[in-house]
Amino acid sequence: MIEIRTPRLLLRRWHDDDLVPMADINADPRVMRWIDDGSVRDVEHTAEEIERWEEEWDEEGFGLFAVELLASGELAGCVGLSVPDFLPEVSADVAISWRLGSPFWGQGYASEAAHATLEFALQDRGLGRVISISRAGDDASENVIRKLGMVPERETVHPVYDVPLRVHVIDLTEFDA
Template sequence: MTEIRTPRLLLRRWHDDDLAPMAEINADPQVMRWIDDGAVRDLEQTAQDIERWEEEWDEEGFGLFAVELLASGELAGFTGLSLVEGLPDVPAAVAISWRFGSSFWGQGYASEAAHATLEFALQDRGLDQVVSVTRAGDDASENIIRKLGMTEERETVDPVHGFPLRVHAIDLTEFEG
């Protein structure tokens, strides 16, 4: 089982008891504001998401980690790697992403988890490059992207929703883990 420990976090595969707290995170309009069309997701949709994330682990050897606080055992959200889909401007790329409950914002958890995920991508999975795709205006995610040392490669448009997107990348041979 793939796990990563950081000073404050455990990044791990998904457990059945993660469904309710992840559904609560997905039901928060503040959290979902910058994701897809901004719509919240219910329990059933969250269950489908987790199932899809676990399938990606099995098929690709990487996926989205559940992020648990070591101090309390609480599920804070997720971070991890996934294949970029549906963006013709970004073919065959692996993207890093994160989503945390709003009560966990501003404490450095997303940056800590994302940094550990980039190390995992380089050291354990041998990836050469990782991208991040964000909606223009998502300043909090842009801040994390800068902390990771990623640089903007291009702007594009979400083909489904029409939102402007920014694609950042990092060559993992230059990543300072």
Template sequence: MTEIHTPRLILRRWHDDDLVPMAEINADPEVMRWIGDGSVRDLEQTAESIERWEEEWDDEGFGLFAVELMASGELAGFAGLSVPRFLPEVLPAVEIGWRLGRQYWGQGYASEAAHAALEFAVQDRGLDRVISISAVGNDASENVMRKLGMVLDRETTHPAYGHPLRVHTIDLTEFHA
């Protein structure tokens, strides 16, 4: 079982008791504002998402980690790798992404977790390139991308919802942990 420790976080596979706190994160309109069509997700939808994320681990050998605060054991959200099948024009590609509860914003947790996920991409998966996709206007996520050393690759449109997206990329052959 893959588990990564950073100075303040534990990135790990999903546990059954992660469902309720992740559903609370997904039920927050501010958290979901930039995700898909911006709709909040309920408990059942969150359970389906976690099941898909775990299946991706089994199918791809990587996935979205549950992000736990080391000091308290609280679930802060997720960060990790996925295949962005919703945007066929970028495939084949692996995307790095993150979603944290609002109470964890602005404390460097997203950058810390994403950096650890990039290290995993290089050291454990041998990836040489990763992308990240954000809705135009999601400045907080784009700031994390810049901190990771990602650069703008292209602007495009969400195929299902029609809003503008930005695709950032990083060449991991030059990534230094």
């Protein structure tokens, strides 16, 4: 079982008791504002999402981790790697993404978890390049992206939701792990 510990976080595979706290995160309009069309998600949709993330682990050898606070054991959200099938022009790439509950914002958790995930991508999975896709205007995510050392590569539009997207990239051979 793959687990990554940072000074404050445990990145791990999903447990059954993660469903309700992740569904609570997905039900928060502030969290979901920048994801897809901005709609909140219910427990059923969250269960399907976690199932897809776990299937990606089995099929690709990577996926989205559950992010747990070491101090309290609380589920803060998710971070990880995935294949961005929804965006044809980058579907051959591997993307890093994160989603944390609003009580966990502004404390550096997203940057800490994402940095550890990039180390995992380089050292454990041998990836040479990782992208991140953000909605235009999502300043908080773009701040994390900059902290990771990622640089803009292209602008595009979501093929389903017709919202502007920014694709950033990092060459992991230059990543400061």
